Amino acid sequence: MIDNSNLVINSGNQDAAELAEKIAKGYAWGKHVVKKGEFYGIVSDEREFKELIERIIKNPSETKQLANGRQGYWDDKTETLVITSPKDKDGGACFRPDNGKDYYDNSLE
Numbered sequence: 001m002i003d004n005s006n007l008v009i010n011s012g013n014q015d016a017a018e019l020a021e022k023i024a025k026g027y028a029w030g031k032h033v034v035k036k037g038e039f040y041g042i043v044s045d046e047r048e049f050k051e052l053i054e055r056i057i058k059n060p061s062e063t064k065q066l067a068n069g070r071q072g073y074w075d076d077k078t079e080t081l082v083i084t085s086p087k088d089k090d091g092g093a094c095f096r097p098d099n100g101k102d103y104y105d106n107s108l109e
Helices: 016-024 027-035 046-058 101-106
Strands: 062-065 071-075 080-084 092-095
Touching: 016 027, 016 046, 016 080, 016 092, 027 046, 027 092, 046 071, 046 080, 046 092, 071 101
Parallel strands: none
Antiparallel strands: 062 071, 071 080, 080 092
16 A cells, blocks of 8 residues: 555645546546546546545555656556646546556556
8 A cells, every 4th residue: 555645746736636626527527437438337427536536646556757747646446547737727637548557557657
């Protein structure tokens, strides 16, 4: 288990709940939940999507610092990736990569 008590979310002064809400209300909902159906059986509405994102940010299986001030958060249980991005108007993204953890381990920079 990773201790995230000292984890700094790269989003200015936003806390995890605010950032999760921003991501959940952004393009990730329409693209990854509604259009692509990546979260079928995991979330059924925007509130649940926000709660999933917040849980992953607060208690990820793994984290990694990415380029341009972004942060990656991986969740083993749901095979979900959350990327926080202070420069993104939606605060980042949340999706389930087609190639799962391999994407997190080898494609994120």
